[in-house]
Amino acid sequence: xxxxxxxxxxxxxxxxxEPTGSGLRKGLTQALREAVRSGRLAPGTRLPSxxxxxxxxxxxxxxxxxxxxxxxxxxxxxxxxxxxxxxAERTVVAPAGAAPRRRARGRPAYDLVPGxxxxxxxxxxxxxxxxxxxxxxxxxxxxxxxxxxxxxxxxTALAGYLSRARGVRADPERVVVCAGFSHGLRVLGxxxRARGVRxxAVESYGLDVHGDLLAAAGLRTRPLPFDELGTDTGExxxxxxxxxxxxxxxxxxxxxxxxxxAAVVDWARxxxxxxxxxxxxxxxxxxxxxxxxxxxLDPDHVVYLGTASKSLAPGLRLAWMVLPPGAAExxxxxxxxxxxxxxxxxxxLAEFITSGAxxxxxxxxxxxxxxxxxxxxxxLASRAPEVEVTGIAAGLHAVLRLPPGTEQSxxxxxAWQGLAVHGLTRYRHTESTAPPLDALVVGYGTPPxxxxxxxxxxxxxxxxx
Amino acid sequence: xxxxxxxxxxxxxxxxxEPTGSGLRKGLTQALREAVRSGRLAPGTRLPSxxxxxxxxxxxxxxxxxxxxxxxxxxxxxxxxxxxxxxAERTVVAPAGAAPRRRARGRPAYDLVPGxxxxxxxxxxxxxxxxxxxxxxxxxxxxxxxxxxxxxxxxTALAGYLSRARGVRADPERVVVCAGFSHGLRVLGxxxRARGVRxxAVESYGLDVHGDLLAAAGLRTRPLPFDELGTDTGExxxxxxxxxxxxxxxxxxxxxxxxxxAAVVDWARxxxxxxxxxxxxxxxxxxxxxxxxxxxLDPDHVVYLGTASKSLAPGLRLAWMVLPPGAAExxxxxxxxxxxxxxxxxxxLAEFITSGAxxxxxxxxxxxxxxxxxxxxxxLASRAPEVEVTGIAAGLHAVLRLPPGTEQSxxxxxAWQGLAVHGLTRYRHTESTAPPLDALVVGYGTPPxxxxxxxxxxxxxxxxx
Numbered sequence: 001x002x003x004x005x006x007x008x009x010x011x012x013x014x015x016x017x018e019p020t021g022s023g024l025r026k027g028l029t030q031a032l033r034e035a036v037r038s039g040r041l042a043p044g045t046r047l048p049s050x051x052x053x054x055x056x057x058x059x060x061x062x063x064x065x066x067x068x069x070x071x072x073x074x075x076x077x078x079x080x081x082x083x084x085x086x087x088a089e090r091t092v093v094a095p096a097g098a099a100p101r102r103r104a105r106g107r108p109a110y111d112l113v114p115g116x117x118x119x120x121x122x123x124x125x126x127x128x129x130x131x132x133x134x135x136x137x138x139x140x141x142x143x144x145x146x147x148x149x150x151x152x153x154x155x156t157a158l159a160g161y162l163s164r165a166r167g168v169r170a171d172p173e174r175v176v177v178c179a180g181f182s183h184g185l186r187v188l189g190x191x192x193r194a195r196g197v198r199x200x201a202v203e204s205y206g207l208d209v210h211g212d213l214l215a216a217a218g219l220r221t222r223p224l225p226f227d228e229l230g231t232d233t234g235e236x237x238x239x240x241x242x243x244x245x246x247x248x249x250x251x252x253x254x255x256x257x258x259x260x261x262a263a264v265v266d267w268a269r270x271x272x273x274x275x276x277x278x279x280x281x282x283x284x285x286x287x288x289x290x291x292x293x294x295x296x297l298d299p300d301h302v303v304y305l306g307t308a309s310k311s312l313a314p315g316l317r318l319a320w321m322v323l324p325p326g327a328a329e330x331x332x333x334x335x336x337x338x339x340x341x342x343x344x345x346x347x348x349l350a351e352f353i354t355s356g357a358x359x360x361x362x363x364x365x366x367x368x369x370x371x372x373x374x375x376x377x378x379x380l381a382s383r384a385p386e387v388e389v390t391g392i393a394a395g396l397h398a399v400l401r402l403p404p405g406t407e408q409s410x411x412x413x414x415a416w417q418g419l420a421v422h423g424l425t426r427y428r429h430t431e432s433t434a435p436p437l438d439a440l441v442v443g444y445g446t447p448p449x450x451x452x453x454x455x456x457x458x459x460x461x462x463x464x465x
Numbered sequence: 466x467x468x469x470x471x472x473x474x475x476x477x478x479x480x481x482x483e484p485t486g487s488g489l490r491k492g493l494t495q496a497l498r499e500a501v502r503s504g505r506l507a508p509g510t511r512l513p514s515x516x517x518x519x520x521x522x523x524x525x526x527x528x529x530x531x532x533x534x535x536x537x538x539x540x541x542x543x544x545x546x547x548x549x550x551x552x553a554e555r556t557v558v559a560p561a562g563a564a565p566r567r568r569a570r571g572r573p574a575y576d577l578v579p580g581x582x583x584x585x586x587x588x589x590x591x592x593x594x595x596x597x598x599x600x601x602x603x604x605x606x607x608x609x610x611x612x613x614x615x616x617x618x619x620x621t622a623l624a625g626y627l628s629r630a631r632g633v634r635a636d637p638e639r640v641v642v643c644a645g646f647s648h649g650l651r652v653l654g655x656x657x658r659a660r661g662v663r664x665x666a667v668e669s670y671g672l673d674v675h676g677d678l679l680a681a682a683g684l685r686t687r688p689l690p691f692d693e694l695g696t697d698t699g700e701x702x703x704x705x706x707x708x709x710x711x712x713x714x715x716x717x718x719x720x721x722x723x724x725x726x727a728a729v730v731d732w733a734r735x736x737x738x739x740x741x742x743x744x745x746x747x748x749x750x751x752x753x754x755x756x757x758x759x760x761x762l763d764p765d766h767v768v769y770l771g772t773a774s775k776s777l778a779p780g781l782r783l784a785w786m787v788l789p790p791g792a793a794e795x796x797x798x799x800x801x802x803x804x805x806x807x808x809x810x811x812x813x814l815a816e817f818i819t820s821g822a823x824x825x826x827x828x829x830x831x832x833x834x835x836x837x838x839x840x841x842x843x844x845l846a847s848r849a850p851e852v853e854v855t856g857i858a859a860g861l862h863a864v865l866r867l868p869p870g871t872e873q874s875x876x877x878x879x880a881w882q883g884l885a886v887h888g889l890t891r892y893r894h895t896e897s898t899a900p901p902l903d904a905l906v907v908g909y910g911t912p913p914x915x916x917x918x919x920x921x922x923x924x925x926x927x928x929x930x
Contacts, residue, residue, distance in 0.1 A: 025754065026754065029754070033632060033757070033761070037634075037761070066753070066754070070753075070754055070756065070757070072723050073720065073723055073756045074632065074723070074726065074756055074757040074759075074761065074762065075723050075726040075727045075730070075759070075762050076762070078723070088727060115610070116609050116610065119605040119606055119608045119609055120605045122605070122608050124600050124601075127600075127809075128593075128596065128597055128600060131593065131596060132593055135589050135592075135593060136589075140584040140585045140587070140913065141584055142780060143584040143587050143778035143779070143780035143781075144581050144584055144778070144779055144780060145580070145581065145774075145779045145780075146779075146780060167495075167498060167539065169502075179644065179805045179806070179807075180803065180805070182801055182803050183801070183805060186801060209802070212802075213801060216801070255538065258537050258538055258539070258540050258543070261539070261540040262540045262553060265540070288531070288535075289490065289491065289494070289531070289535055291535065291538045291539055292498070292535070292539040293539075294539075294540070296498070296502070296539065297539065297540050297541070309610075313608035313609070313808075314608070314609050314610045314611075315607060315608035315609060315610075315611060315804075315807070315808030315809070316608075316807055316808070316809065317804065317805060317806060317807045317808070318807070336647055336648070336651060336678060336681070337674070337677075338645065338647050339780075339782065340644045340645070340648060340782060340805070341644070341782060341807065342644075342780070342781055342782045342783070342806065342807045342810045343778075343780030343781070343782070344592075344780070344781065344809075344810060345807045345809060345810060448605060
């Protein structure tokens with residue numbers, strides 16, 4: 001039986017060896033490494049010969065010799081003919097220790113911040129079933145380095161689905177899978193920059209992170225005017241691309257007027273510019289059939305972008321682009337020439353779509369969100385009649401127009417109610433010339449079912465009644 | 466029962482309506498859209514009134530009116546007071562059709578190109594089991610937009626594993642999950658560039674795609690000398706970072722000499738530079754315990770990079786970095802402030818590691834690859850005694866030194882044998898001053914078990930005997 005400790009070095013360092021796990025040698029190596037690392041064995045210290053230490057520990061001499069050799073190879077010790085084994089001469093690094101953890105912020109009890117669907121309703125069991133079927137069916141080389149556009153199974157399933165459900169003209173060869181919309185926008189930013197584009201027209205209201213992503217690619221953004229017909233695409237000029245949310249403007253909630261759909265496509269044809277169509281929640285329309293994708297009007301000038309982040313869950317990190325001819329290759333190159341999304345999730349989503357599970361899930365989600373929207377509208381009608389719900393009956397959020405000058409105080413009052421909710425102001429482009437509006441952007445898709453009633457109640461409490 | 470077709474427009478376009486799926490309205494909308502899209506209904510054509518078409522098709526008038534409204538909203542039709550519904554005035558887009566498919570290249574029968582493990586041995590059943598456990602245990606908000614560094618469960622599991630198995634000093638707060646090594650290198654390229662770095666020292670031999678990724682971030686590479694002790698890190702100067710494969714130089718197969726490990730760490734401390742440690746196959750050493758990570762010597766100046774691409778499969782697109790204090794935040798920002806890897810695979814890998822399945826898989830893989838390497842060495846000894854296997858017994862590839870001037874002809878002879886294999890020359894940095902060597906880089910990990918014997922035989926046939 002081996003001893004578990006020895007004393008070595010001039011300062012009498014106790015060396016504890018744990019003869020467990022991978023055995024004595026590994027335990028000895030770790031103990032020595034730790035002794036050097038922590039500074040307990042000072043630089044230059046001569047270690048006992050392997051024979052001496054082995055005898056002291058009651059282990060085979062080779063065990064010690066091997067441990068010494070490992071640590072010489074790693075640079076902790078040095079071995080020189082005639083001077084024995086010593087601790088390497090280098091500044092001792094203080095133990096890294098644990099970096100201070102970020103302080104957990106007090107989490108609000110209710111969350112109506114838009115952008116996230118009801119995560120509690122993610123179809124876990126169906127997803128796992130699809131994962132099993134997909135992995136059973138996958139050829140082994142599907143697990144290798146893949147096509148930078150993504151797995152062909154998913155690109156094919158998406159092309160069929162998008163054509164059927166969204167009127168997109170999609171060829172699997174021109175579908176590029178990406179890790180969420182933001183990744184797609186990064187890739188497109190690189191493509192545009194490489195084409196010489198310097199400025200992208202965006203909507204007066206939107207997510208500032210989109211502007212940041214374009215800025216990271218060296219592109220500046222310029223806001224388009226916004227009025228009751230939606231974004232005024234007649235004003236596009238002097239830019240190389242336009243980023244739009246045609247089916248359901250985010251966050252204002254209106255669809256792009258047909259004349260303006262036509263105008264932006266005409267602009268793209270005339271100038272060779274690109275329209276980037278962010279169809280983030282195109283699956284969710286409650287009062288009528290959703291408006292088809294703008295991309296269908298001109299697939300040579302419109303990049304369609306869709307995502308699983310609203311229809312399933314952001315954590316999947318799966319989104320997709322349908323690109324004009326040529327641009328798919330540019331996007332694949334901008335992705336770095338390798339696939340960037342896990343193959344297993346891609347194959348699972350392909351199976352989820354082709355088996356019909358995706359359609360079933362979207363239908364069920366549509367019903368759930370529609371009920372929430374109806375509950376929101378009717379609660380406001382009775383409890384906050386001064387507050388107007390604007391925008392079409394679609395998506396996972398609604399805009400609540402507030403009396404002028406009250407937005408900030410309502411957001412604060414909501415916080416007092418334990419409710420996280422965003423004012424419209426934070427979505428307004430800093431260069432927008434549109435008159436400022438007081439409003440809340442309410443993400444009614446966000447809470448799990450059990451928290452929805454409480455969230456709605458807290459919202460009503462915070463509103464001017 | 467509705468009719469399934471009508472004739473409309475001046476040119477007598479047959480309109481076929483499929484009263485299936487989502488019903489008549491959707492079928493009618495699609496049929497009309499397709500008629501406009503294909504040009505069969507010319508721009509400006511006035512459509513019959515909704516009453517007339519409804520009567521013709523034997524459907525409710527609202528069905529037609531709704532379909533017209535959809536297509537007006539999408540921009541295919543226009544509706545003006547007094548002029549009825551017309552096909553929009555715009556250039557007709559020819560059907561996109563299918564882009565020409567890439568021609569499938571004649572695939573070689575055997576593949577010994579390095580870089581991919583045996584994909585047939587991916588532990589599918591165990592992975593699915595871990596996925597089920599992970600998804601069962603995941604809180605619902607794990608499926609939301611996540612920490613740009615990756616899921617805490619995986620960062621914690623990796624910190625424990627890397628500390629235990631590779632001697633890495635890892636705190637979960639400083640682990641950043643990325644979508645493969647190449648993604649990690651892109652992120653680090655952006656971090657370095659933002660710090661003002663312009664040049665990165667690299668090894669004389671390596672993957673040119675790494676240079677391309679750094680170049681995309683605006684960084685140039687400069688090769689370090691290479692000799693029998695490995696890369697000469699004593700020559701580092703005038704650069705802001707060094708990219709190395711210390712445990713097992715890729716592709717030369719030697720470990721970095723202890724003095725040179727010390728030298729590069731000293732350089733980093735002296736200059737504030739960063740060492741990027743690419744530990745791509747550190748799990749696989751066959752003759753002795755693997756050399757621990759260089760990062761353990763100085764976690765304040767070394768970025769450790771590991772990957773699941775060799776130990777499990779590249780298709781997972783999961784790799785990890787352990788960064789010096791501060792750099793983790795820079796890397797998270799360079800990732801775009803959002804997680805970029807699917808949460809489900811991250812949670813599954815965390816469960817796979819903590820349950821011990823990862824260790825078991827790596828041990829089994831180590832045994833399989835070791836047997837292959839032994840078979841390679843003994844086959845060469847008897848069938849190609851002039852060919853020397855160099856490098857340590859480790860990893861998934863070996864370097865076969867060839868008689869001078871024969872590399873190209875051996876690669877060609879291999880192709881004739883139906884064998885894909887790379888010569889060493891393609892891994893040599895274009896600015897390297899090292900004398901050119903004739904050699905093959907043989908990836909013995911690549912073939913599935915059933916193809917290994919055939920691949921080895923084809924290799925021996927192609928070698929000078």
